């Protein structure tokens with residue numbers, strides 16, 4: 451699905467120089483690389499503050515804590531996402547309330563949002579799934595009407611845009627993952643919370659660093675250790691300089707898939723909502739007979755993946771919330787027929803053509 455070695459071959463010299471700089475500095479936690487990456491990535495997102503943390507799950511968990519989300523509270527989000535979105539809410543003792551998604555863009559359906567907002571709602575948490583931004587204008591408007599902040603789960607959406615504004619600047623704050631396979635991926639785990647609210651950023655930083663106060667051994671609140679390390683920050687600074695080119699290449703390849711597959715009976719291709727610009731983290735189609743299609747593709751040497759085979763309201767880990775099959779018909783239908791095809795910047799155009807041909811053959815069979 452992804453070839454990180456091919457990417458490394460292209461940036462080998464820059465990465466080695468950056469890693470060497472950190473090793474020679476002897477500064478492995480904090481320091482210039484972390485500070486500069488936070489500044490550079492926040493600026494990339496069009497906001498003023500970035501707080502580097504250990505991974506995307508911590509970014510979400512700590513951001514929710516910084517809002518004061520806790521037991522008795524509800525957070526309105528989607529079930530058509532990676533489990534971490536739900537975990538972050540549950541780890542804070544709050545309850546996720548799920549809104550079904552739009553079948554075209556796979557993201558939160560703003561038309562269903564208001565019905566999910568209640569007395570206990572503390573926050574709205576849309577997910578920019580597969581790199582496609584959620585429909586943020588109506589989500590923000592509704593949230594504002596109810597006096598609620600909007601936190602973006604932008605773990606899959608580095609460089610995505612909605613109405614010309616980049617993910618990270620579309621809500622009050624946003625959480626990113628730099629898991630290796632992401633559009634901007636570290637060489638290990640890493641994450642960030644970005645925002646233009648200085649006070650909020652300071653709260654997240656405090657929670658991520660043992661609840662620290664003005665002095666090293668002041669511990670003002672119970673926090674944790676969730677710091678971004680300097681080696682990851684140095685690698686990410688190198689890669690950030692390539693992100694726009696890589697995303698442009700993803701877009702080109704997504705366009706090539708669309709051309710090669712349109713029209714193909716038995717598949718529905720991903721589309722961008724008008725005004726939205728996907729970061730094309732994944733190229734996810736809908737295919738009837740998805741599991742057989744995937745098996746046939748595998749026989750022909752084409753890797754695919756299912757993101758995600760079960761919406762999180764039906765995960766055993768969330769069983770005590772009482773989610774039932776039928777609660778979220780669109781999310782549940784998607785889990786039965788979505789199929790992600792290989793898409794990464796180094797994928798040759800000829801490979802896209804071959805995969806598209808193999809897909810047509812698999813569907814015809």
Ligand SMILES: Cc1ncc(COP(=O)(O)O)c(C=O)c1O
Pocket residue numbers: 505506507508531532534535577603605606626627628629639640641
């Ligand atoms: C939508 C979404 N949210 C949150 C996360 C969590 O990020 P991490 O794996 O860095 O903890 C991921 C990453 O895989 C994700 O895809």
